Amino acid sequence: MDIEVRGIAKAYAGKTVLDAVSFYAKAGDIVSLVGPSGVGKTTLLRILAGLEPPDSGDILFGGKPAASCSLLCGALSGLSLRKDTPESSSHPAIMVFQDYLLFPNLTVHENVAFGLKARRMPRTDRDRRVTDMLAFFHLQDLAQRYPVQLSAGQKQRVAIARAMVVNPAVLLLDEPFANLDRNLKLETADFIRNTQKAFGITTISVTHDLEEAFAMSDRIGVMLGGRLEQYDTPAELYSAPATTQVAEFLGPVNFLPPAVCDRLALAHGGNGLRIRPEALTLTSHPQGKGIVTAISYGGHYIRYKVQVGDARLIAYALHDGLKEGDSVQIGVVRSLNLTDS
Structure with missing residues (x-):
């Protein structure tokens, strides 16, 4: 199901949290919204889930306006159920919360079955569907365990399985990497992408984890100060950020003023150059x-600080025998073309 967000605005106590946010997510895509804390990412996700209304703007699911959901137990289970329709919800989005919110007194099987039971699916059909879902998520051996007996990664898989089992049209993920250790994050990003593509469910995630967002997303939106500053493919976003602010949020950026560019014989058009550390090359030369x-x-790379006149640059490279005090020639693989530079 495609999603169109049109001019969503939200304020609390007169303070703007979301300022005319608009974007389009194609059916079957996975979209990540990234940005620092307090820029409105989770607020936007809650509005998409129907957990709170926007002050203005519209959301269209499959070309139709989103239903205004009165939630019976969404805050507990991540499953949006309307009070006036006990079997299912006309709101197509289901949200998996950052803290998973698994029912502590229910087993893994019972947690995953909860949404189907709420929809009054016959028990035989329900058990078969849950069993299939647990097998897909490699949770079948944990079916009779309780949440307290699970690792953070296992809890997350149970929470996603519980959302997927009711076959939602849209899946919303709130900080899916927040409770995972570093080694699990990229593995989880691959898992989420593979799962999402297997089910074909349009997915929107909010996260602070840039590397994981780039690894799993079809499109990424950068939110800064309540506004969606840029919305693009991961490759375009990183190589062609719209503004210096977006570029610097995504990672370090070197600024080479015109005088330094001239000293290095680099064409710059009079405004200097902005270059990421990995796009600089260093070659020892007297x-x-x-x-x-x-x-x-830095683990998989070496971080060099280089002085050129009054400019201090950072370059990332593999080990090449350079030492402190060495003179180096500096080359540029690619510079950033920023509209506000």
């Missing part, structure tokens, strides 16, 4: 214009 001032290790 006549090089840069001086390596510091070296630190």
Whole structure:
């Protein structure tokens, strides 16, 4: 199901939280909304889920306006159920909360079955569907365990399975990587993408984790100050950010003023250049214009600080034998073309 968000605005106590947010998510895509804390990401997700209304604007699911949902137990289960329709909800979105909100007194099987039971599916059909879902999520051996007996990653899979089992048209994920250790995050990003593509469910996620968002998303929206500053594919967003603010949120950016560009014989159009650390190349040379001032290790790359005149640059590279104090030639693989530079 495609989703169209048109001019959503929201304020609390006179303070604007969302300012005319608009975007379109194609059916079957996975979209991540990223940004620092307090920019309105979770508020927008709750509005999409029907948990609270916008002050203005519209949301269309499959070309139709979203139903105004009065939630019976959404806050507990992440399953949107209308009071006036006990079997199911006309609101197509289901939200998986950051803290999963599994029922502590129910087993894994019972948690996953909860939405189907609320929809009054016959028990035989319900058990068969839950069993199939647990097998898909590799949870069948945990079916009789309780949430307290699960790891964070297992709890997350149960929460997603509970949402998926009712076959929602739209899946909403609130900070899906927040409770996972570093080693699990990229694995989970792959898992979410593979699962989402297997089910074909349009998915919108809000997250602080940029690497994971890039790994799993078809499109990413950067939210800053309550506004959606840019909405694009991961490749376009990273290589062609619309503004300096967006570029710097996504990662470090070197600014080479015109005088430094001239010193390095780099074409710059009079405004200097903005370049990501990994797009700089360093080559040891006795006549090089840069001086390596510091070296630190970042795991899969080495971080070099280089002084060129009055400019201090950062470059990421593999180990190439450079030492502090070495003179280096500096090359540029690609610069950022920013509209506000």
